[in-house]
Amino acid sequence: MKSKDLAQLLEFPIHGDKNGKLVALEKGADFPFEIKRVYYIWGTQANAVRGRHAHKKLEQVIICTSGSCDFILDNGNDSQTFHLNTPHQGLYIKNNVWREFTNFSPDCVVMVLASEHYNEEDYIRDYKEFLKNIEQ
Numbered sequence: 252m253k254s255k256d257l258a259q260l261l262e263f264p265i266h267g268d269k270n271g272k273l274v275a276l277e278k279g280a281d282f283p284f285e286i287k288r289v290y291y292i293w294g295t296q297a298n299a300v301r302g303r304h305a306h307k308k309l310e311q312v313i314i315c316t317s318g319s320c321d322f323i324l325d326n327g328n329d330s331q332t333f334h335l336n337t338p339h340q341g342l343y344i345k346n347n348v349w350r351e352f353t354n355f356s357p358d359c360v361v362m363v364l365a366s367e368h369y370n371e372e373d374y375i376r377d378y379k380e381f382l383k384n385i386e387q
């Protein structure tokens with residue numbers, strides 16, 4: 252990972268033959284944390300903008316299992332856009348990174364593997380508060 256990278260693109264091994272492809276994710280070498288929650292997002296309007304928040308503690312791996320979308324990440328100093336368009340890659344986003352995601356293809360399905368249970372108190376939904384938090 253380059254030092255300026257705001258997230259890491261994980262490449263998952265593909266088990267495949269002429270009958271199709273399969274990716275298996277297990278706790279351990281292939282995966283950066285113990286998965287406590289899985290959720291997925293679909294049926295999103297092309298120009299919708301989701302996210303617009305950061306997390307205090309939560310880490311996530313984001314997989315675009317179908318179609319494509321863009322993740323725009325911001326650490327208060329730099330911004331970086333990741334185009335997700337394949338199920339064999341996962342975008343590993345640690346805590347304290349502001350994220351927005353948009354530019355959804357009609358068939359886009361985003362699956363998220365999360366290190367923590369859902370907790371609204373872990374969200375920072377105000378950008379000014381996010382900047383204040385990362386200065387501390």
Ligand code: T46
Pocket residue numbers: 288290292301302303306311313350361363369
């Ligand atoms: C991120 C992107 C990819 C729950 O009840 N449980 C959950 O586990 C989640 C994630 C959400 N919700 C409820 C809370 C809100 O009423 O679903 C609604 C939308 O949630 P949120 O604003 O978190 O959705 P997104 O799509 O803007 O963002 C989510 C994650 O929060 C975020 O960390 O990276 O998906």
